[in-house]
Amino acid sequence: MRGWANLLGAGLAIVAACAARADDAPQRGGTLTFAVAAVDPPSYDIHATALYQAVHLLSPHYSTLLKLDPAHYPALIGDLAESWTVSPDQQTFTFRLRPNIRFHDGSPLTAADVKASYDRIRNPPPGVVSVRQGQFAIIDAIDTPDPLTVVIRLKSPSRS
Numbered sequence: 589m590r591g592w593a594n595l596l597g598a599g600l601a602i603v604a605a606c607a608a609r610a611d612d613a614p615q616r617g618g619t620l621t622f623a624v625a626a627v628d629p630p631s632y633d634i635h636a637t638a639l640y641q642a643v644h645l646l647s648p649h650y651s652t653l654l655k656l657d658p659a660h661y662p663a664l665i666g667d668l669a670e671s672w673t674v675s676p677d678q679q680t681f682t683f684r685l686r687p688n689i690r691f692h693d694g695s696p697l698t699a700a701d702v703k704a705s706y707d708r709i710r711n712p713p714p715g716v717v718s719v720r721q722g723q724f725a726i727i728d729a730i731d732t733p734d735p736l737t738v739v740i741r742l743k744s745p746s747r748s
Contacts, residue, residue, distance in 0.1 A: 635709050636717040653683050653702070653738070668697065669738075678745040685736040699732035706730055706740070 626641030634646045654672065657663040666672070669683040689697040710727060712718040726746060731739040 631717075633716075635705075635712075636719060638719045651689075668702065679742045681740045681742075683738045683740070685738065687736060698735045699738045700735070702738045703730045703732050 626639075629637060629639060629642030629645060631637045631642065632646060634643065634650055637643070652667045653669045654664045655667045657665040666686070668685055668689060670686040671684045673682045674680070675682075683702075685697065685699060685702070691697060691701075706724065706727065707730065708716065709718050709720055710724045712721065726742050726744065727740060728743045729741045731741070733739065
C-alpha cells in the first residue's frame, strides 16, 4: 500500500508542476522531443503508404509545391514553388518553381520531375501502389511549358 501512496504522490507532484507551468507565459524556441510507437514502415515509398509511422518518418525527405505556414496557419507558403497563381475559374493552378533546387544526387529539379511525381500518383505503373490516387482524380492534365513552370488543370473548380 505504501508503494501506491508514493507513486500517487509522485504523480500528483508531476501534475502540480505541469499545472504551474501552464500558467507561465509561453516561450518560443527550444527542442521538442517525442516518440512515435510504431514498427518500421512497410515501404519507404511515401506514395505507396498512408500509415502514420511511415508518413511521419518519411515526410522530412520529401518536398511539396506548397506547405502550411506554421506561423500563420492555415495560410500556405511555397516549398518547391516560389510563386503560384490560380485562374478565376479555379481550374488552373500555375506554379513557378524555385531555381537551383537539387536532388540528393545533385541533379536539378525541373517541372518535368514534378509532373512525373504527380503522374506516378495519378496513374501508377503496374506493380506500384498509390494510396492517394483517388485524391488526385480531379486533375485533368499537367503541363510543363518550361523547366521551372508546372500548370495543373482540373476537371472541375476546386479551392483546395
